[in-house]
Amino acid sequence: RKEVEQDPGPFNVPEGATVAFNCTYSNSASQSFFWYRQDCRKEPKLLMSVYSSGNEDGRFTAQLNRASQYISLLIRDSKLSDSATYLCVVNRGSSNTGKLIFGQGTTLQVKP
Amino acid sequence: GAVVSQHPSRVICKSGTSVKIECRSLDFQATTMFWYRQFPKQSLMLMATSNEGSKATYEQGVEKDKFLINHASLTLSTLTVTSAHPEDSSFYICSAQPVLAGGTSSYNEQFFGPGTRLTVL
Numbered sequence: 001r002k003e004v005e006q007d008p009g010p011f012n013v014p015e016g017a018t019v020a021f022n023c024t025y026s027n028s029a030s031q032s033f034f035w036y037r038q039d040c041r042k043e044p045k046l047l048m049s050v051y052s053s054g055n056e057d058g059r060f061t062a063q064l065n066r067a068s069q070y071i072s073l074l075i076r077d078s079k080l081s082d083s084a085t086y087l088c089v090v091n092r093g094s095s096n097t098g099k100l101i102f103g104q105g106t107t108l109q110v111k112p
Numbered sequence: 113g114a115v116v117s118q119h120p121s122r123v124i125c126k127s128g129t130s131v132k133i134e135c136r137s138l139d140f141q142a143t144t145m146f147w148y149r150q151f152p153k154q155s156l157m158l159m160a161t162s163n164e165g166s167k168a169t170y171e172q173g174v175e176k177d178k179f180l181i182n183h184a185s186l187t188l189s190t191l192t193v194t195s196a197h198p199e200d201s202s203f204y205i206c207s208a209q210p211v212l213a214g215g216t217s218s219y220n221e222q223f224f225g226p227g228t229r230l231t232v233l
Contacts, residue, residue, distance in 0.1 A: 004155075043205050043224040044156065087155065098144055098209050098222065102156040 001026055004103035006088050012109045017078045021106045023071040023088030032091040033064055035073045037084045038105065044087055047073075078110045114140050116208050118225035125196055126233055132192045133228045135206030141186035142208035146222065147179075150203040162189040162206075186211070196232040204228045 006023045013019050025033075033050035048055065050062040050071055061074040071088055088103035115138040125131050135145055143164045148156040160170045160181055168181035180192040189208075193200055207222040 008153075041203075041227075041229075043227045045224070092158075097161070098146070099158055099161065100146070100207075100222065101158065102148075104155045 002104075003027060003092070003101045004088055004090050006103035006106050008104050008106060010107040010109050012111060013078055014111055015078055015080060017110075018074065018076045019078060019108060020075075021073045021086055021088075021108075023073075023103055025069050025071070025088075025090045025101075027090070027092065028066075028069060030090045030092070033062075033071050034089040034100075035060075035062060035071075036087040036089050036102070038087055039084050044089075044102070047086070075108075078108075080110050080112060083108055083110045114208075114210060114223040116206065116223045116225040118204075118206060118228050120228060121226060122229045122231075124231045124233065127197055128195055130192055130194045131196055131230060132190055133204055133206075133230075135189045135191070135208065135225050137187045137208040137210075137223070140208070140210045140223075142189075143186060143211050144209045145183060145189040146207045146209075147181065147189075147191050148205045148207070150205060150227075156205060159191075162191075164189075193230065196230070198232045201230055201232045204230060 004025050035047040036044040037047045038044040048057050050064045054063045059076045063072045085105040085107045087105045092099040117136045119134045145162040147159045150156045159174045160168045162168045162181045162183040164183045170176045183189040205227040206225045
């Protein structure tokens with residue numbers, strides 16, 4: 001079983017749509033959770049950290065369910081520029097060593 | 113913002129040669145840097161943790177004698193792919209953790225370099 005699992009997609013949505021991505025992680029001791037965005041052939045860039053209480057940044061909302069070991073990302077009012085691969089990222093273990101485990105990524109294509 | 117550079121951005125080499133990739137933190141110090149590898153349509157896979165002034169720690173399945181890591185200063189880590197083979201062709205990305213005041217690392221913040229695309233013929 002992969003440490004971080006995501007549906008690879010692709011998700012093809014029209015502009016203005018709301019889209020949700022899900023992710024599960026296997027290590028219950030993980031303490032830190034993130035969503036990164038990666039554009040084609042580029043490095044990943046931090047989109048947002050994910051906190052236990054859930055958090056929002058503009059059109060993006062992240063949720064964490066520790067009991068189910070499940071993380072989600074909701075994008076409202078999708079823009080063409082949101083087209084990218086979204087990576088669910090979890091730190092490995094409880095010691096917060098900084099080791100990040102990346103999911104395979106979910107590809108989003110926003111169409112006009 | 114914090115900037116991490118990698119050099120070269122792209123390299124093509126013959127099978128059997130060695131390739132060195134540099135990762136530099138340009139405006140901050142980093143006692144810890146990480147090296148990742150990403151094959152097409154796959155996720156980033158952590159290869160090793162580079163520690164300034166000490167030996168790197170490698171993830172399971174990564175050969176330390178093949179992927180030599182040197183972290184000689186607080187702003188530079190190098191990854192050398194020795195005796196490269198076509199199956200080593202990949203996108204290699206580094207990240208750096210800033211050192212905070214007091215000397216601790218910011219465990220929750222990493223900055224990624226732009227990556228190095230290696231093609232071994």
